[in-house]
Amino acid sequence: MAGKIYSKPIAFSIAATLAVLAGSIAMMAYPMLRAEMHPKVEGLAPLTALELAGRAIYQREGCVNCHTQTVRPLQSEVVRYKGNRAAEPSGRYSLAGEFAYDHPFLWGSKRTGPDLAFEGWLKSAAWHHAHFEDPQAVVPRSNMPAYAFLKAAAVDGDDIGAHMRTLRRLGVPYTDADLAGAAAALQGKTEMDAIVAYMLSLGKAVDRGGKGGLELDLEEKNPLAADTAAIAKGRQLFDAQGCGACHGDEAHGQEGVAPSLVDDEFLGEKGDLPDAAYFGMIKGGSDVKKQLGRPGLADGGMQPFGSELSDEDIWSIVAWLRNQKGHEAAEPPHEEAAEHGNR
């Protein structure tokens, strides 16, 4: 009788073990043997020494407790994380093959802060430095803790070499040169440099940079210049697109994050450029700097908005910025530094 098993502990334990193993084999062990669990996208490269050091810091600080790293194939999520700028439709959300070297995966289970899977395409190094140091100065209502102490800690290059050696034994293709160069690559770097480098590496295995090749005519005039309705709309769009998060609520810029858009400089040099240059930078992002003949900041991280805003929208924003600049010239800037930011 089957009832006998409840007086035979060994037989009972074997039966219980088999019950537990059935699902474990079907759902955990068997999938592991299938190629679909070990995909690799073409552009995938192992993290550099500095990025890997940053990943170890990301783990140490428990960032995974508040940030996810997987953009789900949902329309609202694709739009939020700018996956819609991807060169291939499949790149709009996170792909299994992007994580082949992630020991372990860091997808997380709670999104208290935003997802970071595509972070490498979304923000500049300067933004991250300022944000890690004092998150509320950049995003006023954020609940993120400050990580200013990372600036004071040096990264241990020999240690990261050992990390890379361990990962190589697990199948991550680090070369001898990678291992030998780790210490030198980390010379003089702080933990802050490392975690920012890691942020900028995220999502980079797939091209999500937006459509390049913007044709720019610097002679083109703003069709909406001095149009009051367009100026009001431009102001709205500036707020709605979150431009203030980097450039300040009133476009005065934020030191160390992003420049003022209403002063006499453009891309780090004295002397303003015509409206069409503003139009190009908003539409195409930092890539357009080359066409403007000004290098700007090395870390320039302006995102392209061409896939989200119509040309008319962009001209409206430029009209508002020009109008704003006119006001600035008429009256000196007042105390609103504490008010800037993302709201």
Added chain:
Amino acid sequence: MNEYRYDHRTVQGFILSAIFWGVVGIVIGLLISVQMWLPAANFPPYLTFGRLRPVHTNGLAFGLGVGAIFGLSYWIVMRLCKRPLLFPRLARVQLWLFNAGIALAAISLMAGHTQSLEYAELEWPLDVAIVVLWVMFAVNVFGTVLKRREEQMYVSLWYVIATVIAVAVLYLVNNLALPVSLTKSYPVFAGVNSANVQWWYGHNAVGFVFTTPILAMFYYFLPKATGLPIWSHRLSIVAFWSLVFAYLWTGAHHLVYTPLPDWIQTLAIVFTLFLIAPSWGSVVNGYYTVGQDWSKMRSNYLTKFFILGITFYGLQTVQGPTQALRVVSQLIHFTDWVPGHVHMGTMGWVTMVITASVYYVIPKIYGTEIHSVKLANVHFWLVLVGQLLFSITMWITGIRQGWMWKATDAQGKLVYRNFVDTVAGNYPYWQTRTLAGIVFTVGMLFFVYNVLMTIRKGRALERQAAPAAPAASVTAA
């Protein structure tokens, strides 16, 4: 006729240790709940949310949960086998190692030593210690069961045995890693595969730490406390085997809409829906058991702990499968809904049953009564109100958050483009959660006080009864 001795002191040692780590874990829970709405309450580097959250989860799952499981399982095993533990000294060593392990775990997590795997954060030297602890537990459970003096194994023993086996398999596989140093290792699994292994582990850590051993307590202590036999032995058989079989298939429901292959997600969702049946098998059995005499709810103060506990288990096991559905997952996954769900299980089901079992066991050790039934009732109502306020608040804010993330206008543009809008709107809810946590904590402090006063009373009785025989505390009750 009972000449053999039960080792009460080890059982009590585990219970007191569990209570100690429980208080630590709950206090840290309060701190991190404040950090959610007050970033200035972070004190980098050691006391930030990112480092403390695993201290909270590990402290309560392994400190309170596993500590109580060790102690109460030993109590159950000894009685159902009608003999003392086969290796009482080993159990004593296990108690000390357990406390040293949890203390080191807390310190190492605050120092940032973590594998970044949820509920498997601890680095490899502590993993080795945990394996040693578990082997000690297994040796004593199996040894005692093999040498038992009662032919039939009661349902609680089945659940204890299943716990020992399943946790061993889960823990060993998910923690496979290659060390870099004493404090850092890289797990052998990568990417999608690593995610699948982790959630096979993560979900079943819930299944075999927060479910099966707690059911063992429920099936043992509910009849003991009420004097009512379990309603259906056959139902408990069906529920046991289907639960133990189905649980292991369901972990991938934590990975809905991730890059994990669809077939694994779908199969996991299907088994998750099936899991309602065995879960409710125990719920029905619990209700019908007390249904033999509902007046026990009034006349026996422990009955309501067990009934409310199994009620939250029942709600939990319907809510969980609902969350696994793709259409629900896309709204509430990654939001505060999930901590709301988890805390209904931990604060409503696990803690209710553990505290009721402790209320039953501690007076029995000393052959006395609980210090105060009135205080136990105050404890009950406070933890009930605290837990409900916590969970309901988190469900509301979770839905709200998920909806704000998804909200788009007619052109397909996001209504709440700035992510921080979806964060800042949570602050009032997160503040309410802290308040709920305080209510719950006060309730738990009533419990701790009541237990300690009972022990004090028991010791005084012992001294009066047998001043010349200090070994009285280990003789059978």
